[in-house]
Amino acid sequence: MNQRFQEMMQTELDRLEKDGLSVRIRTLESEQGPACTIDGKYVVNLAANNYLGIIGRxxxxxxxxxxxxxxxxxxxxxxxxxxxxxxxxxxxxxxxxxxxxxxxxxxxxxxxxxxxxxxxxxxxxxxxxxxxxxxxxxxxxxxxxxxxxxxxxxxxxxxxxxxxxxxxxxxxxxxxxxxxxxxxxxxxxxxxxxxxxxxxxxxxxxxxxxxxxxxxxxxxxxxxxxxxxxxxxxxxxxxxxxxxxxxxxxxxxxxxxxxxxxxxxxxxxxxxxxxxxxxxxxxxxxxxxxxSDDLVHKLWENAAYFKAKMKAFGFDTWRSETPITPIIIGDSKLAKNLSAKLFERGVFAQSLGFPTVPQGLARIRCMLCASHTKEQLDFAADMFHEAAVELGILKS
Ligand SMILES: Cc1ncc(COP(=O)(O)O)c(C=O)c1O
CATH class of the missing domain: 3.40.640.10 (Type I PLP-dependent aspartate aminotransferase-like (Major domain))
Structure with a gap:
């Protein structure tokens, strides 16, 4: 093994970790749905592109x-x-x-x-x-x-x-x-x-x-x-x-x-x-x-419902016009911490930082899906609010 090459990679990994930009790959342990088990924890899933809930049909x-x-x-x-x-x-x-x-x-x-x-x-x-x-x-x-x-x-x-x-x-x-x-x-x-x-x-x-x-x-x-x-x-x-x-x-x-x-x-x-x-x-x-277009309508209904709740709490949903709902945090480390706090509370929503998004515009991207229930969306929005207040992102 080339030691210099290993050290070069480790230095970059350490930098990513320090800047809150390292990737943590979680493991899905159940069928993917609006809620699922990830790394041993049952969570509301706000991370999948499974817009119409087709994966488990x-x-x-x-x-x-x-x-x-x-x-x-x-x-x-x-x-x-x-x-x-x-x-x-x-x-x-x-x-x-x-x-x-x-x-x-x-x-x-x-x-x-x-x-x-x-x-x-x-x-x-x-x-x-x-x-x-x-x-x-x-x-x-x-x-x-x-x-x-x-x-x-x-x-x-x-x-x-x-x-x-x-x-x-x-x-x-x-x-x-x-x-x-x-x-x-x-x-x-x-x-x-x-x-x-x-x-x-x-x-x-x-x-x-x-x-x-x-x-x-x-x-x-x-x-x-x-x-x-x-x-x-x-x-x-x-x-x-x-x-x-x-x-x-x-x-x-x-x-x-x-x-x-x-x-x-x-x-x-x-x-x-x-x-x-x-x-x-x-x-x-x-x-x-x-x-049928029922699933497409349900997806948009859920997206509008969740966005309205998040906006009412004071979150910035950026320029979203679709069910992709970014919650702008700004700092990568803070976004990562918020994602971790959400996970502890039973919500999985991934933080994204540079280079996936521009510097200073780190965010948590919430992906809505037709199969989310109103209860799941209420719970997720409430947990966002609670965790954001704890981290000083929102006042109360
Ligand atoms: C806009 C866009 N194009 C293409 C892709 C790639 O699609 P796939 O995951 O099927 O490779 C993605 C997925 O991340 C995407 O968001």
Missing amino acids: KDVKEAAKKAIDEYGVGAGAVKTIIGNTQLIVEAEKKLAKFKDVEAVLMYQAGLTANSGTIPALVHEGDIIFSDELNHASIIDGCRLSKARIVPFKHCDVASLEEKMKEHDSETGTKMVVTDGVFSMDGDIAPLADMVAVAKQHGAITMVDDAHGEGVLGDHGRGIVNYFHLEGEVDVEVGTLSKAFGVVGGYAAGSRTLVEFLKNKSRPILFSSSMTPADAGAIVKVVDILME
């Missing part, structure tokens, strides 16, 4: 079990060799209908969908206009592409337009890329205006709908439906690991886009395909969402 579990019985547990190879099960094909078709696009291509995760789509579409000599707060997987995809990255101010269409004007004379493909719903702030990209500006300047558009599907639009169809932009956005990327409650990602758009990505996108060509259980579960989840 009996019918989805049955679909996954049936898929295992029929196809086995693994994909066996990449999609382009033998990993493309009939279930994946069915999930792609259903998802295309749900998203109102010509075609969908399944990836193994939202991360690989973003980091594998962008470099397939833009290259050295091209320009990507990227919201400054875009998700890490978009940033990775941009970097891998070797295109020039031009950041614009967060959700600021005037800033995007200004940057695009500066590069009007340049040739090569131009792409505007944004998160749909921003995962740390819970605000919504002004996608209709961004698409209009992109078109004026001859650029293609890409949106990551990770936190929009199952949440925004009719029956949770996502941000494109929410803004009535069907057919206007060149590339939609998403994840099946949040509202869908499973795991996986996808790219959606024209048939040509999907054929192109099948031939050019590295996670499709070089990483094994989605498992049968995941594909089977996803097929079922699309059916559930198409049948």
Whole structure:
């Protein structure tokens, strides 16, 4: 073992710990629901992206079990060799209908969908206009592409337009890329205006709908439906690991886009395909969402209820417009302490600091879900208040 290398890592770990930025990975010991057992403690769960409470649904579990019985547990190879099960094909078709696009291509995760789509579409000599707060997987995809990255101010269409004007004379493909719903702030990209500006300047558009599907639009169809932009956005990327409650990602758009990505996108060509259980579960989840929008309504009702309670206590919920509810604390250590106090009191809500969020804007991110009961939300809000008063964050 190289001692110098070990010491280098330990020094950085010590610094992270000192600054309240080290990661503590907890262990889930029960099925994930609105309340669950973590590290031996039963807690109200305000940390999961399980927006619609799908993870524990009996019918989805049955679909996954049936898929295992029929196809086995693994994909066996990449999609382009033998990993493309009939279930994946069915999930792609259903998802295309749900998203109102010509075609969908399944990836193994939202991360690989973003980091594998962008470099397939833009290259050295091209320009990507990227919201400054875009998700890490978009940033990775941009970097891998070797295109020039031009950041614009967060959700600021005037800033995007200004940057695009500066590069009007340049040739090569131009792409505007944004998160749909921003995962740390819970605000919504002004996608209709961004698409209009992109078109004026001859650029293609890409949106990551990770936190929009199952949440925004009719029956949770996502941000494109929410803004009535069907057919206007060149590339939609998403994840099946949040509202869908499973795991996986996808790219959606024209048939040509999907054929192109099948031939050019590295996670499709070089990483094994989605498992049968995941594909089977996803097929079922699309059916559930198409049948009824009750869960989507319940999610928004719960989010509004919790936000109102937290605001009444004097908490700052930042610029959230969606069920992602950040509680701004500022200092990373204080946010971490608050998260620990909440855990002691039976509430699990994760603190997030730099570099996940900007310096000085550490927060506790509360993720609301359709299956939370009012009692659980009341309890969680009360515990937040109690712990924040104890730590001097709120007066009383
Ligand atoms: C905006 C956004 N895009 C993509 C991802 C990645 O999705 P997945 O967890 O499916 O890899 C996430 C999840 O953290 C996300 O928040």
